[in-house]
Amino acid sequence: MADAAPEEVPEVAPFPRPGVLTLAATPIGNVLDASVRLVRALEGGDLIAAEDTRRLARLARDLGVTIAGRVIAYHEHNEAERTPWLLEALREGRSVVLVTDAGMPVVSDPGYRAVRAAIGAELPVDVVPGPSAVLTALAASGLAPDRFAFEGFAPRGPSRQATAFARLASEERTLVFFESPRRTAATLAAMADAFGAARPAAVARELTKTHQEVRxxxxxxLAAWAGAAEVLGEIVIVVGGSRTVAARAEDLVAEVLERARAGERTKDAAKAVAAAHEGVTARELYALALEAPSA
Known part of the structure; x- marks a missing residue:
C-alpha cells in the first residue's frame, strides 16, 4: 500500500501585512492583557511608531519580544511632521505598526491624523483590538452599559466645564470621561453642580493594575471623597445618564411662584423646584421668579 501523501500545511498570511497601517492596542495596566496579535505586530513590523519609545521598550522587555523593525517616536507634538514618513513607508510596501502608551491608538491618543492620511491616500488600515480603559471602567461601574457616550477628557477651567456639563445635563446615556488625578476633585464638584449631587457615578483608577480601585x-x-483624599493614578469617571428629560427653567417659574404665594421664601422655593428637575439651577429659577410680573 502506497504511503499517504503528506497533508498540505495552509499558508499563513504575513502579519503585519506589507503596505498596511496597523493600529495595535496595548495593555492599560496588566501586561498579561497583551494579545498574541500585538506580540506578532511588534515582532514583525518594519516600522513601529510609538507614542513613547521608552515605554515601548519596557513593554517589549516585559513581553519577551525582540523588535527588529525601526522604531520612531510618534506623538501629539510631531504627528504633523512624521505622518508623511508613515505614508512613504506604506507606499514602499513596508508594514507600519502604530502603538500608544496604553489602550487603543486614536481614542484620546495619537493616531487619528495617520488614519485620516492613510485613508485619504487610499492605503489600507488594520486594527489589533485589545484593552480599553473606557470599556473596562464602564463594565465595572455598575451603571447602564447599553447606551453610553465617551466624552474624552473633561474641559479645563470652571467656565468651560460649566458650559460643557450644562449641555450634557439632560443626556440620557451613561457618560464616560478621562481625567487627571489632580483635577478629579474639581471636576467631580463641577459635575455635581451641573448634573445634580444625587446623580449616580463611579470613579475608576489604576485599571487592571495592582492597586485598581472602583469607587x-x-x-x-464622590466629590467629597476626592476633595478629602489624595487621588492618584489614571482616572476614568463614569456618570449615570439623566432619567428625565430636562425641563426648561421658564416652564418652572410658575411652580416657584405658587410655592412662594403659599408662604415659602422665594429662594427656598427655587432651590426645591431645581432639586426636583434635571437641567435647571436654583439661581436661574430665582432670578426668573423675581422678574416675573406676578412676583
Missing part, C-alpha cells in the same frame, strides 16, 4: 456613589459623595 461608586453619587456625584456629591
Amino acid at each position: 461608586r456613589g453619587t456625584l456629591g459623595e
Whole structure:
C-alpha cells in the first residue's frame, strides 16, 4: 500500500501585512492583557511608531519580544511632521505598526491624523483590538452599559466645564470621561453642580493594575471623597445618564411662584423646584421668579 501523501500545511498570511497601517492596542495596566496579535505586530513590523519609545521598550522587555523593525517616536507634538514618513513607508510596501502608551491608538491618543492620511491616500488600515480603559471602567461601574457616550477628557477651567456639563445635563446615556488625578476633585464638584449631587457615578483608577480601585456613589459623595483624599493614578469617571428629560427653567417659574404665594421664601422655593428637575439651577429659577410680573 502506497504511503499517504503528506497533508498540505495552509499558508499563513504575513502579519503585519506589507503596505498596511496597523493600529495595535496595548495593555492599560496588566501586561498579561497583551494579545498574541500585538506580540506578532511588534515582532514583525518594519516600522513601529510609538507614542513613547521608552515605554515601548519596557513593554517589549516585559513581553519577551525582540523588535527588529525601526522604531520612531510618534506623538501629539510631531504627528504633523512624521505622518508623511508613515505614508512613504506604506507606499514602499513596508508594514507600519502604530502603538500608544496604553489602550487603543486614536481614542484620546495619537493616531487619528495617520488614519485620516492613510485613508485619504487610499492605503489600507488594520486594527489589533485589545484593552480599553473606557470599556473596562464602564463594565465595572455598575451603571447602564447599553447606551453610553465617551466624552474624552473633561474641559479645563470652571467656565468651560460649566458650559460643557450644562449641555450634557439632560443626556440620557451613561457618560464616560478621562481625567487627571489632580483635577478629579474639581471636576467631580463641577459635575455635581451641573448634573445634580444625587446623580449616580463611579470613579475608576489604576485599571487592571495592582492597586485598581472602583469607587461608586453619587456625584456629591464622590466629590467629597476626592476633595478629602489624595487621588492618584489614571482616572476614568463614569456618570449615570439623566432619567428625565430636562425641563426648561421658564416652564418652572410658575411652580416657584405658587410655592412662594403659599408662604415659602422665594429662594427656598427655587432651590426645591431645581432639586426636583434635571437641567435647571436654583439661581436661574430665582432670578426668573423675581422678574416675573406676578412676583
